[in-house]
Amino acid sequence: MQSDSNFLNKLRRAGMALASCALGLSILATTPAFAQGLMGNMDDDTGVGSINDHEQPINPQGKPTTATEIVDGLQQSPMLQSNSAQLLQNSLAKYQNLASQGGFPKVPASYFKKGDKGGGVAALNTRLYLEGYLRVEGTQGQFATIFTTATQDGLARFQRNHGLAVNGRVDEPTLAELNVPIEKRIATIQANIARLATYGEGLGERYIVVNIPAQQLETVSGGRVYERHNVIVGRPARPTPVVMTPIDTVKFNPYWNAPLSIVRKDILPKLKNGNDYLEKIDMKILEGGPNGPVIDPATLNFNTIVAQNYLFRQEPGPENAMATAKIEFHSPFGIYLHDTPEKPLFNYNNRFFSSGCIRIQNMPQLVNWVLNGQDGYNPDSIANMAKTLERLDVPVQGAPQLRVAYLTAWPAAGGTVAFRNDIYQMDGSGFILGQPMPVGQMSPDGQRFVLKPLPNTPPIDASEADGKGFFGSGSKAPKATTIAKPGVVNISAERATGPAVNSGKANKGLFDWTAYRKQQAAAAAGQTKKLVKKPKAGDPAVKDAAKTDPAKDATKTAIAKKDVKPADSKTASADKTKPVDATVAGAKAKVVKPVDPKAVASAAKPAVKPVTKKPACAAGVTTAACKAAVITAKAVVPADAPANDNVKTP
Structure with missing residues (x-):
């Protein structure tokens, strides 16, 4: 029997068990340098995850201390209920009283x-x-x-x-x-009261809770836990986002579409000496995207292929990275619940191995609970679906709510409190919803988290700069979500042309793109002036103008103009997926080409929608008082954002 160390090393070298989550989460990166710092080597994540030089490996710590099991009928209380915040508030008072008497x-x-x-x-x-x-x-x-x-x-x-x-x-x-120390317990409790108050809103009769620090999923019916599943979640360098949304679709035997970065870094190098690898992992190549024709690999030159013009799709089967099924829901961060072929990873206690998506132990059991007898589905028919490898998408009727939560403390039986380690180091940051930053890193505006994905501008090879393939620059950027009431993230799956921008007011977790773009515009304007600056009267250059050879001068002018174009055309290409900023567009128009006045006017007149933000409750503040303490601000969003595409932020 192989040792744990050898087993983990083998899994680290595996091909691509969760790389599709990397595609969804890679939209957090804003520049190549920031992308490298923020996401590290996320695109190479596999079974346990590819550990880079800046990432501390996770210690699995032996066998799991929790179990995947059905507990229906045992009347066990869930980690999250509608009154959990009040119960934890009551416990806070008890702990503070103990602290005043000397602690433990x-x-x-x-x-x-x-x-x-x-x-x-x-x-x-x-x-x-x-x-x-x-x-x-x-x-x-x-x-x-x-x-x-x-x-x-x-x-x-x-x-x-x-x-x-x-x-x-x-x-x-x-x-x-x-x-x-009791002081640390008090701080942990305080950090979780506001989280529980937010997550507990609108739960309904049936809901699912995934608690990231606990690495567990609970299905809840009628206020009692029906079943628990051990799960694998994002490691500290690739944290799992926190979302609140209903379940949307169960996908049986899903395809796995390889992200462009995986195609370039992992798949193409293996194909330069032959096509056997594609057959081994049951992968097909489609031209142009998911609806394109299947291409015979023998007709392609993998040394010169433009990767973004093709879709590399792994077919359903036992080696598929999604295994038998995945459960989808609306999320701006591109995560989902799914099965995995790497079953041995559930044999460890610390299961922070993924790039952000959530892998479920005993996925068929969870699917059965989610479908709840819909269309005649039962354990036998679900098991048969896995055997047939039939591709089938089932929209969920009466969909249960989902809370992917970050709870390091919650009320437990008998008035006690359950605690877990702050694996992503988010306690004390005000974090409730959104994407935690990798441990040790901050967002562009100095926070430990962001409330929505940051726009992605990944580096593109020069030979592929003009491509508009399925994974290429022609793809639309994720739609920015509108800020609305505190509490619930209601994410739309629609797409738009770019991110919402902050009004400039202090809004924790949101990057001030207005200021950022003004800085870019100023830098661009400064560069332009330097390149096309005209000499003033009295300048030595003017005095010597008569001595200058007109032919040489014309040549220099042509060279200067030629030098300007690459930088500006690259910037224009990068901005195809972003709303046009009037200031930046004006700066670029001097050198590149006139900007459409309608586009500038549209970007210059964004819609203004109210924002409400729920602060974390201070020690001793009741839940009712906390809910009443609402800070109102304004956020600027693209004028074409749909009215129903909103995010309720804390």
């Missing part, structure tokens, strides 16, 4: 187990009692210093609430959690 006692380092006695056990019993895991009798009289059955049961509940291996003993990971 320190549990000494010892491998305590049932039957042990002494002062260390007394500290353990008191520690468990203060957080609600042990009755007061366990800290009194003869039981105070004994590791009793009650102590063991309370410790097991503590371990379960912290995502630890449940063994009822004080092992090293358990000791570390027992001795986390």
Whole structure:
């Protein structure tokens, strides 16, 4: 049997298990340099993920401490409910009161187990009692210093609430959690009250919660958990975005369309010595896009092929990166829930391996819950779909809500609180919704997250600059979403010509594109003036004009004009997918070509829509008061943005 280390190294070298998420999330990059810093080597992500020089590898930490299982009938409360924020607010008051009385006692380092006695056990019993895991009798009289059955049961509940291996003993990971300072617990609780209030809105009778830090998915019916699934989520360098939206479609046996970056970096190099690789992974090449004709690979020269003129599509099957099914929903970040052929990765406790999409253990079971008997689907028919490899898309009727959430604390049974590690380091940043930045990095406006994708301007090889293939520069940029009320992200799948811009007011997580474009315009104008500047009277150049050879002067002028065009034409090409900024367009018009006045007028008169933003609740503020504390601002969005394409931001 191969070692864990060899197994992980093998998976790191695998072809492309989750690279399609890289395509969706790559829209975060704004410039080649920023793209490299923000997304690193995301496009090369595979089973565990390709670890680059700037990324710390994830320690899988042994076997999973959670399970994929149906718990229907056990009356278990979910991680998220409509009243979760209020319950956690109540717990905050308890923790603050404990802090005022000295906090938690320190549990000494010892491998305590049932039957042990002494002062260390007394500290353990008191520690468990203060957080609600042990009755007061366990800290009194003869039981105070004994590791009793009650102590063991309370410790097991503590371990379960912290995502630890449940063994009822004080092992090293358990000791570390027992001795986390109460001040840190208070800060964690405070960071999650506003998140719970937002995620808890509009849940409905049936909903799905994916908690990223817990690496778990819950399906909830009638306020009780029906089933839990272990999941694989984005690693710290490629975080999974947080979204709120209904489920849209179940896709059986989906195709996997290779992103252009994967085609260039991984697929084409393997084809330069033959076409066997395409047959091995069951991939076809289509000319021009998904509706184009299938091309015989033998007719292509893979040393000179313009990759963006073709679609490389992996057919349904056991090796397909999406495996048997995927569940789609509206998201500006291009993520989804899906099956995976890399099943062994679920055997690890830390499953932060993906580029942002969410891989589900036992996907057919989740699909069965989502479809809920629709069109006669049941476990047998779903299993049969996987065997037939039939491509089929099923729009979900009565679609359940989905919350891809970031919760590091939430209320648990018996008045206790469950905690998880802040894997993306978002606590204290005000983060509720959107895309976390990679750990250690900030957005262009200095935040730890963005509320909508940043426009993408990836580098394009010179030989392909004029291409307009399926993955090429002819593709439309994702539609910017409108800022509306706080709370829910209601994302449209439509496309438009560019991003919404900020009004310049402080709006956490939104980049001030107006200021950025003005800076670009100023830089462009300065460059233009330098290239076409006319000498003034009295300038030595004027005095020597008579001495200048007219033929040489004309040649120099032609060369200067020739030198201007490449930079400006490249800029114009890059701007094809963006709304025209009047200032920038004016600067470019001096050198390149006149700008359509209608386009400039349209960009110069953006629609103004109200923005509401829910602040994180301060310590001691009730949920009602928090909801009442709404900050109103304005955001500028493209005039052609549809009225129903809105984002409700915190």
